[in-house]
Amino acid sequence: MLLTSSLLLFSAACLALTLTPGPDMLLIASRSLSQGRGAGFATLGGIMAGTYCHALAAAFGLSQLFLAAPLAYQLVRGAGAVYLLYLAWKILWRREGAASVAVARRRPLGTIFRQGLMTNLLNPKMALFVLALFPQFVQPQAGSVALQILLMATVLNAIGFMVNGAVILTASRLGRSLQSPHRRAPQWPRYLLASVYAGLACKLALGGRQ
Numbered sequence: 001m002l003l004t005s006s007l008l009l010f011s012a013a014c015l016a017l018t019l020t021p022g023p024d025m026l027l028i029a030s031r032s033l034s035q036g037r038g039a040g041f042a043t044l045g046g047i048m049a050g051t052y053c054h055a056l057a058a059a060f061g062l063s064q065l066f067l068a069a070p071l072a073y074q075l076v077r078g079a080g081a082v083y084l085l086y087l088a089w090k091i092l093w094r095r096e097g098a099a100s101v102a103v104a105r106r107r108p109l110g111t112i113f114r115q116g117l118m119t120n121l122l123n124p125k126m127a128l129f130v131l132a133l134f135p136q137f138v139q140p141q142a143g144s145v146a147l148q149i150l151l152m153a154t155v156l157n158a159i160g161f162m163v164n165g166a167v168i169l170t171a172s173r174l175g176r177s178l179q180s181p182h183r184r185a186p187q188w189p190r191y192l193l194a195s196v197y198a199g200l201a202c203k204l205a206l207g208g209r210q
Contacts, residue, residue, distance in 0.1 A: 007155065010137045014156045018163045023200050027119065028164050030196040031112065032171035040168035042109040046116025048157040053121055054130045055153035059146040077204055080122030084201035087115060091194040123204065 024047050032040030120126055134152050138145055 006137050006139065007151075010152055011155055011159065013133065014159045015163075018156075018160050023123070023203065024120070024160075025164060025167060026196055027116070027200065029167050029171045030193050032168045033175040034193045035112075036175065037168055037172035038109055039112050040172055041165075042112040043116035044161065044164050044168065046113040046118075047120045048160065049113075050117050050120025050126070051130075051157055051160075052150070052153050053117075054127050055134070055149050056146075057127060058130045058134055059149040076122060076124045080119070080124070081201040081205035083118060083122055084197045084204065087119075088194040088197035088201065091197070092191075119200075125204075 028040055028043050028047070031043045130153075134149050137152060138148050142148065
């Protein structure tokens with residue numbers, strides 16, 4: 001198993017990366033702001049499950065496909081962008097009015113979880129990130145490489161849960177304070193969420209392979 005010193009160094013790297021605002025944090029914050037704490041944690045759960053999937057892919061060498069076959073990388077990136085645009089379209093073309101916002105807030109958490117999972121899985125940059133960071137801390141002489149990678153994924157998810165959990169609680173509290181109980185339910189939450197999805201789609205589609 002990993003040495004304590006290596007695990008501490010990896011944890012410090014994960015903390016620094018998690019504290020840096022990125023697409024995952026933006027998606028989690030917008031979900032929490034527009035649809036509440038439950039939706040935020042469901043999105044985070046999907047993203048965390050996606051992290052384990054990318055870790056398993058790295059452990060079995062599947063992530064290296066993106067390095068060996070640029071076309072595969074482009075196809076997954078394109079599929080991710082299309083999926084995000086589809087989610088934005090679904091949000092924008094729901095029937096407007098107070099009822100639509102209430103329905104959005106009651107959307108099944110399983111659906112929100114799956115959307116978070118698919119958003120993470122269809123982001124090839126996440127696969128490359130795992131492939132670039134994790135092997136630097138793997139110690140073949142310390143035992144199973146796959147178990148070490150899964151342990152690192154667990155550490156990354158635990159740190160992400162603490163950091164993004166604070167984001168969820170803050171954003172959901174802010175969302176409640178912005179909604180007056182004496183007025184018709186506002187439309188800005190769904191416009192915000194649709195804009196986030198569309199923005200992430202554009203970033204994924206137009207961003208270079210870093």
